[in-house]
Amino acid sequence: MSDSVHKALWERLELDVEAHEALLAVLGKFYGDIYLSQEGRLQGAEYLDFVLSEVHGLRIQEIQDAKATGKKVVGTFCVFVPEELTLAAGAIHVGLCAGAKAGSEKAETILPRSTCDLIKSFVGFKLARLCPYIESCDLIVGETTCDGKKKAYEAFGASVDAMHVLEVPHCKMPSDRALFRSEVVRYKEALEKLTGNTITAAALHEATITVNAKRRALQRLARLRAADPAPISGRDALLVNQISFYDDPTRFTDKINVLCDEIETRIAKGEGVAKAGTPRLLLAGCPMAVPNWKLPYIVESSGAVIVGEESCIGERNTRDLVDVTKTDLDGLLDALTDRYMKIDCACFTPNTERLEHIAALARELKADGVIHYGLLFCQPYAHEAFKVGKAMTEAGVPYLSIETDYGMEDMGQLKTRVEAFVETLS
Amino acid sequence: MTETAGLDIGSRSIELVVRRNGATVGQSRLPTTFDPLSQLRALFPDGPPARLAVTGYGRELARELCPQARTITEIKAHALGAARIFPEARTLLDIGGQDTKAVALLPGGKVGRFEMNDRCAAGTGKFLEYTATVFGLSVEEFGRLALRGDTPPRISSMCTVFAETEATTLMARGVSAANIALGLHQAIVSRTLSLLARVGLTAPVVFVGGVAKNPCVCRLLTETLGASPLVPEEPDMTGALGAALWLETTTP
Secondary structure (H helix, E strand, O other), rough: OOOHHHHHHHOOOOOOHHHHHHHHHHHHHEEEEHHHHOOOOOOOOOHHHHHOOOOOOHHHHHHHHHOOOOEEEEEEEOOOOOOOHHHHHHOOOEOOOOOOOOOHHHOOOOOOOOOOOHHHHHHHHHHHHHHHHHHHHHHHEEOOOOOHHHHHHHHHHHHOOOEEEOOOOOOHHHHHHHHHHHHHHHHHHHHHHOOOOOOOOHHHHHHHHHHHHHHHHHHHHHHOOOOHHHHHHHHHHHHHHOOOOOOOHHHHHHHHHHHHHHHHHHHHHHHHOOOOOOOOOEEEEEEEEEOOOOOHHHOOOOOOOOEEEEEOOHHHHHOOOOOOOOOOOOHHHHHHHHHOOOOOOOOOOOOOOHHHHHHHHHHOOOOOOOEEEEEEOHHHHHHHHHHHHHHHHHHOOOOEEEEOOOOOHHHHHHHHHHHHHHHHHO | OOOOEEEEEEOEEEEEEEEOOOOOEEEEEEOOOOOEEEEEHOOOOOOOOOOOEOOOOOOOOOOHOOOOOOEHHHHHHHHHHHHHOOOOOOOEEEOOOOEEEEEEEHHHHEEEEEOOOOOOOOOOHHHHHHHHHHEEEEEEEHHHHHHHOOOOOOOOOHHHHHOOOHHHHHHOOOOOOHHHHHHHHHHHHHHHHHHHHOOOOOEEEEEHHHHHOOOOHHHHOOOOOOOOOOOOOOOOHHHHHHHHHHHOOOOO
């Protein structure tokens, strides 16, 4: 990842090249320890290794080449921003969430200390000039999921060229749906203004089919993980979901379907990454952005295997597809609105469907336990950690709630807690 | 039956229990220091025992010296050790150097729900050690001083650093050292109670870990729980004992 062939590219993007190379070196080492050290990995993981090794290189080059032909790039931080519309406008859609502590000190100059690391991280990456994706964006789309993000975009917006904030309602009543429907339209208009392209019904229909196909591939992968022995590590499956926010959607879909073919062969042979009977855990809660692999690594080096991620970088982003039976623009915008309003983010109240989803997922994936992951200072998920605990007790599913951040100083304590939890399962 | 050894490498001290034919035949304790590996070499001058189970914060470290050693968490180890000494215990409280753990005990010393303090040392042995130094006292002297208090101020901060600030403010206000010390001990106990409540506090409670040697914490726990906690004769040895016991139940 510390390949210097892209140095000129990074210089053109005005990154802090020296700090950026140091970051890539750390990331490369981290990736080696956490990913390349795994045994029994799938052949298809080569694609993951390649994408990640070129995540700040070839993919950025590709995006820059597309920009040279007049394409626009839209950066987002949340699964509420409809990728279908971005693609229908002929733009590139990338996720900007970051999972490293880099730039935190700079972020704290414009954000309260009691802000979660996910927010501090994307602000820090911008202020420290470490993210080639942010620097490639023609429009950055924020959203009002939580107070931390909502207010951070005010400060963050001052340092970027164009910012659009999507209002996400916090209830699911008819008036909230109407509000979100109008926000979908407002986003469509912003894209049309940005790209100069009109979003036609045909373009939106096609883009919706593309994104549905991507979600279907991820759903297929998720379902295959119900097999025992687990055919893919939780770390690799998380990486697949992480990469879904960076790579070209059509290429990604093809590669993941190939990966799923290989997994099916493996399942048929009764092979896996861990022995049959290894304790199986479902992670639920906050999203884990690259390179936030801390908890999956701890879990999978404590004698357990992760079989699902109930998070935005996981199930929450892939569960629902958009209905494409209506092909007129209004019908498609309605279908988009309905699909996105199904998201069971903790920003909603009362959000009881999330509890049902977790219990159902644990059952389908034959999970022996659920670990709730809350990012320190993420109030919505911290509240739900209690509710999920109660729901799991009622469902008879062993449960452990963990709150942590991007720092490494609590590795020892986390390892003890996770190992002790795994001990109670075997 | 072969010999089994249990080793507990904590943040403050290392304990060893050796068992043969179902009985404890030897035990020792030494400080962890900043060079635990050298301490382990000193503990095993003739090399580590053939069957060794290691627990505690430094459990992975022991593998450097003894690759065949097996590891279990201190949560499981303390539960097994404490349940052997007090089979009637239903809840385990372990306050060690840097962690506080509350565990619901199932029959046979199996672990039910458990809770553990987060990364910070609030309410742990470290909290007592740190605040004791504010008074220029050792932890033992500090515990004895606290027993002489009668009207403790309420120390609201659970943060070790802020608690010191609060203690300093109280001193400046003329509150007696004994009362401040008692207030700080009470802060630990109330913190502990919330952990215990989260695992569904069921009597009897067995209290282990180095802080179980502190008479003031024991007295305050007795007052709050309405019954004396069960405290083993050597409350810091239960982890090592549990590790050795666990090894007895596994095939070599």
